[in-house]
Amino acid sequence: MKSLLCATFVVVGVWLVLAPWVSSAYLTTLQLIIFMYICLASSWNLISGYVGYVSFGHVVFFGVGAYVGGIAMAHGTAWPLAVLFAGLGAALLAVVIGYPCLRLRGAYFAIAMLAVNELVRILVLAFEGITKGATGLYLRPIENNRIMYYAMAVVAAAVVLTARSLNRSKFGLRLMAIREDEVAAEVMGIDTTRLKVYAFILSAFFPGLAGALFARYQSFIDPESSFAVLTTIQMIIMTLFGGKGTVLGPVLGAVVLSIFAELVWVRFPFLHQSIFGLLIVTIVLLMPNGVLGLLRQRGIIPLRKIL
Amino acid sequence: MDLHLLTQVLVGGVLVGGIYSLVALGLTMIFGVMRVINIAHGELLVLGSYITYWLFTLLGFNPLLSLFVSMPVMFGFGYLLQRYVVRHVVDAPELSSLLLTFGIAIFLTNAIRYVFTSDYRSVPYLTGSFYLGSIAFSIPRVVSFVIALAITVGAFAYLRYSRLGMAIRATSQHREVAMVCGIDVHRVYRYAFGFGCALAGAGGSLMSIMFSMHPEMGAILNLKAFCVVVLGGLGSYSGAFLGGLILGLVEGLAALYLASNISEAVAYGLLVFILLVRPSGIFGRAEAN
Known part of the structure; x- marks a missing residue:
């Protein structure tokens, strides 16, 4: 498990370094925007x-x-x-x-x-x-x-x-x-x-x-x-989604939601912002500590591990 | 200085300020009772505007009589919102209620945009003006102001003399003592949120005959309502009333003396200035931490 995780990190790391030279301009820009978020x-x-x-x-x-x-x-x-x-x-x-x-x-x-x-x-x-x-x-x-x-x-x-x-x-x-x-x-x-x-x-x-x-x-x-106010909304929702007050929460939120936005939400401009609103309400009410908090609660991530 | 022009501007400012007072009263009531800052207040107001607009356009309903629809509908909306959603964050850290109402605000703005589109809409009703001496009074503004004032006075009387009003004030002053006296504070919360929304809805209905409306105006009105509430001191009812009139006056003066691209920022500037200089408001007590 641990070695698998390490291998994934190495592959992703190498990809991120090489991307501007080997991949398309579109993908490189998307990655830059994910870094920004x-x-x-x-x-x-x-x-x-x-x-x-x-x-x-x-x-x-x-x-x-x-x-x-x-x-x-x-x-x-x-x-x-x-x-x-x-x-x-x-x-x-x-x-x-x-x-x-x-x-x-x-x-x-x-x-x-x-x-x-x-x-x-x-x-x-x-x-x-x-x-x-x-x-x-x-x-x-x-x-x-x-x-x-x-x-x-x-x-x-x-x-x-x-x-x-x-x-x-x-x-x-x-x-x-x-x-x-x-x-x-x-x-x-x-x-x-x-x-x-x-x-x-x-x-x-x-x-x-x-x-x-x-x-x-x-x-x-x-x-x-x-x-743009939408940028603030995205910062908030990405952090809440991943888990506020953690190191990896905002990273997880930024990666997942940026990719999701690119694939799905751009096609529904107003609707997707309404969904952002509902998502914030849902997260605050049901999973105030985000995805990482949920995983921790379920015992998938050990409680003591600092994220 | 042209005294006549100045008087004209001051009159216009006070007339708009009356509506601001009404809207801010609802915001300050919600805050006073449960310490929740309702970031969605401007959006609730927009809902009130659209109720009036649709009743007027589709059914030919008199915009002033539509208050009898928009206020109860918004009351019910607020009551249910408190009952099923906001209730969960009243005792949670401030962060939760701020984020929650922010989420509600985003949802409402975009839902309104989705349903009603982003077009500007207006309710053509009561146009024209009358003169007292040489000062012109716009009829829709005067009528709105008088009604707003009447609702404000009614709300003050209700808070002062009715049992529920007293319960609301008692809960604002000290929740635990209110509970000990046999007040069901959660019931008070529901009514307070309902009343707050009803006042926002009333403000929206009245504004619809003064200005044209569009879904994004909630955010601007929100900031104006905050500006009023902070001016008067968060949680203070009389402060909200005076704050509304002051903001109306300041906006009027800004429109007269400043370039139009700057005067738009006057409410925000005033809000930031007061938060920096005297955050407890002009009439409020100091409340650091």
């Missing part, structure tokens, strides 16, 4: 799954990253530097929102994030001089897009490793203590506000990077797609 869902999981503060506007960091990176690249910055700026820009926004809002109960934070995304989207639309408004921002296409595939893979891996390190570090344990009982955590001497802000910065930084990489990959961004 792994990054986005795992980032949402950092603040909402581990700390328990629901962010309903998380796509704002992706969009800000796309625009900071896009504008930097349009002015001639080399892409790796522009991507770094994008991550820092998103992190800065997280500090500005996080410090006041994370002092408060989760509900206020959730409402604030609902509004922040709309606010930023409208501002991006309004400042046409810099952002080109609704027309969107075009970047000069690059010849070799393979590098973007690998870059997105690295970012996705970085988020997953960050989440993994949370399970083992004092920082991560403190975050989970906040989720379980914030008052108790505070009584035990945890500086809750500061740690929440740190977690929020982490959860904003990676989507910022992903946004800029995706902007570079597409060579085009516009406010409607960069700040």
Whole structure:
């Protein structure tokens, strides 16, 4: 069993590395998008799954990253530097929102994030001089897009490793203590506000990077797609499906649901979003810990194993 | 400054603000009683709008009389939603109820889009305006405002004097003590969610004669309702009433002084600003953690 699992991992790993050279452009793009969703869902999981503060506007960091990176690249910055700026820009926004809002109960934070995304989207639309408004921002296409595939893979891996390190570090344990009982955590001497802000910065930084990489990959961004509420919904549903507060849950959710969306749901645009809504309701009511939680409950995955 | 124009804008703002108050009252009631933030409130309002629209278009029903349909229907919808769905997350961590109502919101928006399509629709009823001095009053807005005010006053009176209203307030103040006094809190929850939805439905019906409707407007109205509730302090009834009028005024002023592409963002900006500066609301008590 174990060797079979190892063999599968090796095969998948080799495939993922070689794909841009041997497989079709369609499949490579699909894989890049799956990496992107792994990054986005795992980032949402950092603040909402581990700390328990629901962010309903998380796509704002992706969009800000796309625009900071896009504008930097349009002015001639080399892409790796522009991507770094994008991550820092998103992190800065997280500090500005996080410090006041994370002092408060989760509900206020959730409402604030609902509004922040709309606010930023409208501002991006309004400042046409810099952002080109609704027309969107075009970047000069690059010849070799393979590098973007690998870059997105690295970012996705970085988020997953960050989440993994949370399970083992004092920082991560403190975050989970906040989720379980914030008052108790505070009584035990945890500086809750500061740690929440740190977690929020982490959860904003990676989507910022992903946004800029995706902007570079597409060579085009516009406010409607960069700040799409549907992206936030997907982050949430992927994480919930796999299992919130676990390392592998968002990865599982991103892979399964991206492939499913590609095969089935694109044909039913409105209906599939209604099903997303029902799926969220069902998961919250019937399997609050997602697929991984269900497997653990059934004894298929040992209880003690950290996922 | 043109005083006449300013007065005109303020009048328009207050008239719209009355509806915001009504809608926010339902939201704050649901929150006050069971600490559930209903992310689907805007979508419930949209349902109310569509009820009025279809009664008017298909049956020629008077849009104002359609309140007698939309309010009971939405009450029943909310009652059942609480009875079978929301009930399970009332005592769960905040995360669960937020995600659950978010799921309901997504479902409703897209179900409405699927059934009614994304077209803009409007209810052509009571057009025109009358003048007091040199100030114009749009007739549909004045009528909506008066009805909204009447429903708001009725709701306040009900909360204050009826047995169930008192039970609702008692449960908001302290659930355990309310239970000890013999109040069936789960019954109170069902009624409170029902009333909250009925108020949203009433707001939707009244809005349908003021603005055109489309399925995606729920999200925008949601944020406006949150803005009002946060302005007045979460769970405060009088705060919700004043907050609605304030938002109406601020929007009116923004439309006058700001470029149209920015004034759209004013409700969101106000919401974020208040959350950053004074999250307990202008009239609320501090409630950190």
